Amino acid sequence: MSNKLVEAMADLNEDAVLEEVKALKAKNVPALDIIASLQEGMGIVGKRFEEKEYFLSELIMSAEIFNEASQLLGGMGGAGTASKYGTFVMGTIYDDIHDIGKNIVTTVMSSNGFNVIDLGVDVPTAKYVEAIRQYKPKVIGISCLLTTAFDNIKECIQTLEKEGLRKDVKVLIGGGPVDEATCKYVGADHVCRNAQETVEYSKKYMGVQ
Ligand code: B12
16 A cells, blocks of 8 residues: 555645556556555545535545546556456446446456446446346446445345346445445345455356356
8 A cells, every 4th residue: 555645645636646656657566556545545535525624526626636547557457358257247326426436346357357348327227137138247246335325226136136137146236335234235245345356256256266
């Protein structure tokens, strides 16, 4: 973890963030480790927002800085784009438009050989149902950053059950406030803290190691 990068991200110091990302890249620090520091910084941004030290404009700024920094990281060091594993369907649940974490997960999954179908943000249940019928994935991912949208994930998973699709698909969830208790509450299979964990669990569920 680069404390310098965590602090620069938390302070929304754009120049310092970009400079430090370039410096870490030059030292061959893996892209996912750099992302972990940026993610930690974003957590502090969130806390400052909660404590009313930051406002919506700062949240927007943090997203812009994060996106610029991840552009410097390019493909995030995967194993190439040829699809050697199964299909992974991913989206951010409806009422939620946070997509930075989702985009990292989809990029890393596809660069690790998964065929990724990205449904975007604010995804209604019907779109998950349609995608599961069409692409027949063994694993799907639902991203959620808002506690107020937990019930939406629950509704989505219950609908998959009603439609007879749940037994054939593992449901991974993730996003800042999501934890084991959320996983139990919404009826998902597993919660992943980062993209690498998502790759590992997906390989396991898809029967490849
Ligand atoms: C940036 C940001 C925004 C940006 C988002 C821009 C974008 N394009 O995504 C903007 C400004 C749009 C925004 C808006 C809002 N936000 Co906001 N936002 C954030 C912030 C600061 C960072 C989120 C982020 O990108 N983190 C970095 C990424 C890399 O981390 P991550 O998403 O967790 O993803 C990683 C893992 O979790 C995992 N992962 C993520 N998804 C998935 C999915 C699967 C399947 C798997 C396996 C893994 C996985 O892998 C990722 C990579 O490691 C968070 C603070 C926080 N602590 O998260 C608040 C936060 C999420 N926002 C919050 C709020 C309240 C809002 C607003 C309601 C504010 C408002 N008053 O309007 C709106 C809601 C808009 C909406 N309807 O969705 C609250 C939510 C509180 C709560 N308890 O629900 C937070 C927690 C801030 C806070 N502490 O108060 N926000």
